[in-house]
Amino acid sequence: MTPRAGEPVSRGVWFGFAAYGLWGLFPLYFDQLTASSAWEILAHRIVWTFLIAAVGIAIMRQWGNLKAVVTNPKVVATLAVGGVILTANWGIYVWAIISGHVVDAALGYFINPLVTVALAVIVLRERLRVGQIVALAIGVVAVVVLVAGYGQVPWIALSLALTFGTYALVKNRVGPYAKPLVGIGVETTVLTPFAAAFIIWLQVSATGTLTTDGPLHTWLLVLAGAVTVAPLLFFAASASRIPLSMLGLIQYVTPTFQFVIGVFIDHEVMPPARWAGFALVWCALIALTWDSVRAARAGKTA
Numbered sequence: 001m002t003p004r005a006g007e008p009v010s011r012g013v014w015f016g017f018a019a020y021g022l023w024g025l026f027p028l029y030f031d032q033l034t035a036s037s038a039w040e041i042l043a044h045r046i047v048w049t050f051l052i053a054a055v056g057i058a059i060m061r062q063w064g065n066l067k068a069v070v071t072n073p074k075v076v077a078t079l080a081v082g083g084v085i086l087t088a089n090w091g092i093y094v095w096a097i098i099s100g101h102v103v104d105a106a107l108g109y110f111i112n113p114l115v116t117v118a119l120a121v122i123v124l125r126e127r128l129r130v131g132q133i134v135a136l137a138i139g140v141v142a143v144v145v146l147v148a149g150y151g152q153v154p155w156i157a158l159s160l161a162l163t164f165g166t167y168a169l170v171k172n173r174v175g176p177y178a179k180p181l182v183g184i185g186v187e188t189t190v191l192t193p194f195a196a197a198f199i200i201w202l203q204v205s206a207t208g209t210l211t212t213d214g215p216l217h218t219w220l221l222v223l224a225g226a227v228t229v230a231p232l233l234f235f236a237a238s239a240s241r242i243p244l245s246m247l248g249l250i251q252y253v254t255p256t257f258q259f260v261i262g263v264f265i266d267h268e269v270m271p272p273a274r275w276a277g278f279a280l281v282w283c284a285l286i287a288l289t290w291d292s293v294r295a296a297r298a299g300k301t302a
Contacts, residue, residue, distance in 0.1 A: 012241025024257025048225025083187030102262030108160030131291025149273020
């Protein structure tokens, strides 16, 4: 991928930092919604994201792309599967944040690049380079260390990494066909009727929090859609302006912010085994990053 002609690469870099920075700050946002259950927050996130995407498609006049997508059954089916996987990722993430597992969420997004490489081998039958093999081996050791330290599998981190990695794989199949707003709009369309029905049921049964916990809480729930869509648009703007290798380095901003929030703001406990596990993951990411940069340079030279 090459930057757009006539545009400075720095603009794409700033868009990338904006996208991954906002994703990294999500724990601070969802921490304000602890009066709601993870299911209620998830339902609002789906509904308001769908509405924001629909308005965005109308404003940006992306009807042509929307028509091309919805008239292609294979693309629609792929996006529908992606929507279900993305919803699972959102649900686990929101539950982790409001339950005080921000560091586990950060670990999930730290190991996500390793999971992406593993999926490329398992699903796409890609051959690994030496640096990637080393990174995956260190990542496996890190998980073993964390299991030994916790006494259980770090399921939150692994679930987030697997769902987001699988979602990225699905999106890779439809990337050329659907623009970001159209893609997220179609994905959320699949689950919006169920999410809307759930919100209505909560309100009717007097167990919902949309109108019971003050105007700030109401607005935070409503703004879940804008908060979700904004970094996606920044990401799309960045991906079209800078090389993929550069974007891959910027992605570590997200789990770094989450880790800092979990340790220094939420004061989550960090026993030695957890520090050791994180240290190994960081070593794996260094190896993976070094290999990616070297491969990118080799490709450019060729």
